[in-house]
Each structure stands twice: as structure tokens, then as C-alpha cells.
Amino acid sequence: MGGSLAIGFIIGLPIAIGQVYGRKGIKVPLDAYVWFFRSVPLLVLLFLFYWGVFPTLGFKLDALACSIVVLGLRTGAYQSQIFRGAIMSVGEGQLTAAGALGMSKLNGIYHIVLPQALRISLPGWSNEYAIILKDSAICFALGVLEILTRTRYVVMATHEPLLPYFFAGVLFIALTYGGTKIIHIVYDKTRIPGLVGRM
């Protein structure tokens, strides 16, 4: 899950930068990537990559690794749009001022735009954490031993569905709450007066 979020971040941020600042030749494939991963249902993606794309490409990934990668590729598409909005909200004047000092565009993006954009994107980003946490439940379709799969084992063994599923739900609530709480703390610690409001 953390792996998927990290993959998504590593993919999403460069996509956003490319979409905002790139030439057309860069933008078109990036747009296509985002469009594809946002359009296809997760279950279809999982089957497509697990049974189709990875074997065809010769990657031997087990169900867990495949789930992490596919969730990562997908959240990357979503995260890119969070970062893109944040980057665009920073305003052109910031990069112009960096350029006027003699900073290269890349340096300006790295030192001036991204530190602001990442702060702005945190509230939206916490959504992605909550969503991907719960999406991970679908990976039981590939037989991954995630929370739902384990719960089903318990249900099948005990023939008692209510309590196990209830506790699975509670576990998801706890994980979502804990994670978003941590993101809130990071947000408040890195908050800069006037740049972003209190969360």
C-alpha cells in the first residue's frame, strides 16, 4: 500500500511537471497515460496486467507485487492531477521571478514551484491515501492476502460473517484515520503563513 503510494508519487509528480511545462510531444503521451489509468476500472486493470501485460512482457510478478504496481500506476495518474492543479495554482510570476534572477527553468521548478505546490497538494493527496487503502481490498480478486482475503478465511472457518466483516471495516477506518491524521500533522508542520490555510 505504501509501495503503491510511493510508486504513484514517483510517477505522478513528473507527469504533472511534464503536463504543465512540457512541449506538446511530451504532453500527448502523458495525457494518454492519465486518461487510460483513470478510465479503466481497477479490477480490469488488475486482470489485464496480472494475466496479460506482465506475462507478455516477461515479468514474473506474484499477485502481491502485481497489485502494488498496478495500484501504483493507477494512483500515479490520479496523483498527477492533484500535483498539476497545485503547480498551476502557484502562479507564473514565481517562475518568472526565478528566471529573472538567472535561475534555469529546472532549478526554478525544483527550488521555487515544487516546495509551494507540494504543500498545496497535501490535502488533496490525503484523499489518494484513503482511496488507495480501500482499493487494496479489490486485490483479493488476485488472491492477495490483504485484509479482506484474510477476513473471508475467518468467515469461512467460523460461518459467522457479521463480526469478522465488521472488524475488517473498523480496521479500514482506523488505518484511514491514522494515515490522514499523520498527513494533517505533516501539513501543519510544513505550513507557511499566507501560502496555505489551516487544515
Add this chain to the structure above:
Amino acid sequence: MPNENVVLKVENIYKNYGNNEVLKGVSFEVNSGEIKIICGPSGSGKSTLLRCLNLLTRPDKGHVWLEAEEVTNPTTNINKVRQKIGFVFQEFNLFNHLTALRNVSIGLEVVKGMKKNEARQIALRELRRVGLEEHAHKYPAELSGGQKQRVAIARALAMNPVIMFYDEPTSALDPQLIGEVLDVMKKLAKEKLTSLVVTHEMGFAQSVADEIMFIADGKILERGPPRELFWNPKHEMAKLFFKRIAELYRREGQ
């Protein structure tokens, strides 16, 4: 360069946006230690002109030299040139996530590769120069408009520019905040810091400028010493423009 005294030489700059001809052949020079003012009606291409000179906007035609180097030569490293031009924006454009001090020092660190501590010392010195040393730790949102613009001036000064460009530096300010910015600019002018200033502040122009260039319709229509141009313009558009400004001053009691 024929004359070593010339810091900035601008030759026949043209710029179109689609069918809109913004600049139609602008030429002038700025000598070392000179303060030149650009003024004119809004939409006359003043800001575009400044931006064409350090290639924030690329001119369609024409040449610009900064000291011995041709800025408009495609092989020129424009980032090197821009370090030597201090640019002050109408909207300040301070880096919102950095304190006043870091706003001034970041260019030194990232562009000039200076050590953090050395950059800090220079930044403090420049903030002192604009009278804001005690506000060094504040973020832009915690500063008034006038203070923001003074930090922006300090940020430009820290790079040790050979010339300063001011693009309507007081136009976004409340009237009571204009004075503190103009005072800093006057002080720098008296230190003979070569400057090119787009402004309508005629009080400032008359006290420090060597020449006013009146731009309208993408061309320099008239130029001359501040007093001469302000009180006795020849061109019809200049007459109307300076008359309006004089009326404005009278109404504000300046």
C-alpha cells in the same frame, strides 16, 4: 561596443502578439550611472519592452547588448545575462514559501553557488540597505506591500547587477506605501546604480532621472530631460499624457 560607458544598448526592437504590434522599432542606450525613465499610456508596450530586454519575452526583431555581450545572440547563455540585470516586478513576485532573508539569498545559493552562510550575510546586508533587516525572518504574507517590494529590490541587488529594471514598481501599492519604495529607489539612484524604470511617478523622475522616454503606440515618440518633457512636451500624445498626470498630481495634492 564603441563606448565602454554604455551599459545597455537597445537596437530596433520589434514585438508582435498575433496581429497586435506591441513594439515597432525601439532603440536607446543607458550609460553607466544613468537613470532612465520609460512612461506612456497603458498598453503602449512598456512592460513588454522591459521583458524583451532580458528575454523573459523574446523580441521578434532587434538587438540588445548588455555591456559587451549581445543578449539577443542565440548562443548567449541567457541565465548568465539575467544575473546581471536586477528585475523588480509590479506584483513583487516574492517567493511565497521563503522568508524575506531566504528570498534574497536563494538566488545567491542556487545561481551563484554560494555557501549558505555567505549568502545569508549578503542577504542581511541587502535587507539592511532597504531598511528591512528586522523583518528578515518574516514570510511575504506577513509583510506590507511596500515592504514586499523593498524585499524584491533587495533580492535583485544581492545578485550585484550592472543595471536595475523596475517595471511599474509602485503601481500595485496603496498610496501611503509608495513613498517608502520610492525612497529606496532614490537612495540607489544617488548611489549611481544604473537603472531603467517604467513608472508614472513624475516626482521621482524629476528628482533623479537623467532622461524620460515617452512611449506610445510601440515607439519612443519623445525623449528628453524630465523637466523639459514634463512641462513642455512637443508631441500631441505626450502633451495629453503629461497633462493628465499633472492633473492627477494636483488632485492628490503632491
